[in-house]
Amino acid sequence: MKILQAIKVSFGAIRSHKLRSFLTMLGVIIGVFSVVTLVSIAQGATGAVTEQIEEMGPNLIIVNITGRGHRTLSLEEANRLAGREGVRAVAPVVSGRVTVKQGNVTLDTTLEGTSPEYRTVRNQSAQSGRFLTEADLQFRQNVVLLGGSVAEELFPLGDPLGREIRIDGTPFTVIGLLEEQGAGLGGSGDDKIIVPVTTAQRLLRISGISTIYLQASAPEMVDRVIAGVEAALTLHFRDDQAFTLFDQAQILDTLEQITGTLTLMLGGIAGISLLVGGIGIMNIMLVSVTERTREIGICKALGAKKRDILLQFLIESSVLSGFGGLFGLALGYGAGIAISNFTDLTPAFSPLVVAVALVFSLCVGMFFGLWPANKAAKLNPIEALRAQ
Amino acid sequence: MIAISGVNKIYYLHGVQVAALREVSLSVAEGEFIAVAGPSGSGKSTLMNIIGCLDIPSSGVYCLNGEDVGRLPDNRLAEIRNRHIGFVFQSFNLLPRISARENVELPLLYRGISSKERTRLALKALERVGLADRVRHRPTQLSGGQQQRVAIARALVGEPSVILADEPTGNLDSGSGNEIIALLHQLHRQGKTVVLITHDPDLASQAQRTVKMYDGMIIREEVRVP
Numbered sequence: 001m002k003i004l005q006a007i008k009v010s011f012g013a014i015r016s017h018k019l020r021s022f023l024t025m026l027g028v029i030i031g032v033f034s035v036v037t038l039v040s041i042a043q044g045a046t047g048a049v050t051e052q053i054e055e056m057g058p059n060l061i062i063v064n065i066t067g068r069g070h071r072t073l074s075l076e077e078a079n080r081l082a083g084r085e086g087v088r089a090v091a092p093v094v095s096g097r098v099t100v101k102q103g104n105v106t107l108d109t110t111l112e113g114t115s116p117e118y119r120t121v122r123n124q125s126a127q128s129g130r131f132l133t134e135a136d137l138q139f140r141q142n143v144v145l146l147g148g149s150v151a152e153e154l155f156p157l158g159d160p161l162g163r164e165i166r167i168d169g170t171p172f173t174v175i176g177l178l179e180e181q182g183a184g185l186g187g188s189g190d191d192k193i194i195v196p197v198t199t200a201q202r203l204l205r206i207s208g209i210s211t212i213y214l215q216a217s218a219p220e221m222v223d224r225v226i227a228g229v230e231a232a233l234t235l236h237f238r239d240d241q242a243f244t245l246f247d248q249a250q251i252l253d254t255l256e257q258i259t260g261t262l263t264l265m266l267g268g269i270a271g272i273s274l275l276v277g278g279i280g281i282m283n284i285m286l287v288s289v290t291e292r293t294r295e296i297g298i299c300k301a302l303g304a305k306k307r308d309i310l311l312q313f314l315i316e317s318s319v320l321s322g323f324g325g326l327f328g329l330a331l332g333y334g335a336g337i338a339i340s341n342f343t344d345l346t347p348a349f350s351p352l353v354v355a356v357a358l359v360f361s362l363c364v365g366m367f368f369g370l371w372p373a374n375k376a377a378k379l380n381p382i383e384a385l386r387a388q
Numbered sequence: 389m390i391a392i393s394g395v396n397k398i399y400y401l402h403g404v405q406v407a408a409l410r411e412v413s414l415s416v417a418e419g420e421f422i423a424v425a426g427p428s429g430s431g432k433s434t435l436m437n438i439i440g441c442l443d444i445p446s447s448g449v450y451c452l453n454g455e456d457v458g459r460l461p462d463n464r465l466a467e468i469r470n471r472h473i474g475f476v477f478q479s480f481n482l483l484p485r486i487s488a489r490e491n492v493e494l495p496l497l498y499r500g501i502s503s504k505e506r507t508r509l510a511l512k513a514l515e516r517v518g519l520a521d522r523v524r525h526r527p528t529q530l531s532g533g534q535q536q537r538v539a540i541a542r543a544l545v546g547e548p549s550v551i552l553a554d555e556p557t558g559n560l561d562s563g564s565g566n567e568i569i570a571l572l573h574q575l576h577r578q579g580k581t582v583v584l585i586t587h588d589p590d591l592a593s594q595a596q597r598t599v600k601m602y603d604g605m606i607i608r609e610e611v612r613v614p
Contacts, residue, residue: 005497016485298481301442302542303470303498305463381442385481 027277032328034270040347072208086221113200129176148190278364285372297384317369325361395448425592426601474543533564
């Protein structure tokens, strides 16, 4: 018997029990829907975070001075790292929490004292006004660049450029606004202010450098630069625990591990509901085989082979689960659009997830249809014909 | 055409051995109209199952068209049923969800004949049983006599060697029953081999030859003198 014909016949059987077929399908619909939606959300979130990490600047290496031991790293010593082979630029950073005041608005934010190189190394420049200059550092100018959210709160109406704010009581002139970065790892990239590193050292009363951002000259130089800097700093601190060193690749690796596990977990949980849907299909197919025992007997008397009966029931369960999968996919897609409309999340529908969900739902139908179909195929025609 | 010799059929019912057929020998020539009669439990249904290749003998030989079908695997038996046997059952046994035409097409479907050809042959068969105007009706929309005629069309459509009718009038009123018997006679006149299984002696006596069964054995054969 041709497969197309079997599909046609199975549609007839499904149509004759509309409600029952729908309820059976519902298990698969919910299963595929949850797999597709949850995995897409997880992948969407991963994509967004990955993008943010990549936007941190190309070939970025981050050195955190944890300050264990008694030695610190001075600004000059940090800047000397720029002379190393493979290092294109160095941006030393001194940071701390400060209170910013303008008129009667007061707020706490993160202050980063850094050098003009920050702009290239961290890939964040001024969207208006200007960035820091060497002269600002040299003369310890009280100038500040405001992050987007800080500027919005301090100057809700007017243009902040050229205006004066007070940082921990000291007056500073706003010289620029930082490019918007959005929420990223470790808080908002917009909830911060930037001042010259020398000014920050004086303001925060810190002599050492807390963080150094290094930019390697090429992606393939990253590892070599890390090794060199690690050696130099170990020598300097006489302790390899006084600092941590990592690059984007490491962050991305860690992130991918976390989100990979998360995606797998979400997919797994959703997969269980698909499994339950499959059991529902098996249940209803067993009922169907019992109900249609006589029908099966008739078909066998008329010359249907085992294969014909097996195929018929397999196709029926596959049609149930396959269409359940399609509906579930459509629902999941709709949910994705709704989610991206009403929240910040943008679910990513990878063709792989769609294909896997569909193929898996078909397989669920076939797998759970196999036993009932085999039961039908093995029926003795005489006994089947005698059934009521 | 049908050559049965020394066939035994033994069932095990709850561990008890039941001999449904004992040393049955019967031969039916091509174009013959034969009736198998006997009370219920006499073994005539078992004999029909064996003739119809739904079952195989426990011992003995059954040759259909010269082929020993007693030892064939299930799939071969299905093929033989499909090509050589046309069943007509007491309870019609039509599939309820599909139309008369689609029911008639079923044997051809399992033979792998194209959809167009199936439809053509099915319509021809329905015409032969006088139901050309009921092809789209579902079994439930037809009277008992009409349903049985659809079943006969289904038995005919594959041009089988034997029409095997098991109590074909059992569920019908006498008027429809007579129509069905008349139809079987008509098919016989057109050259079909017909095996009619019945417990009704009047019906059996209309056949060319009647085989009487009792307790799993053939106890008598009567040939009607025309």
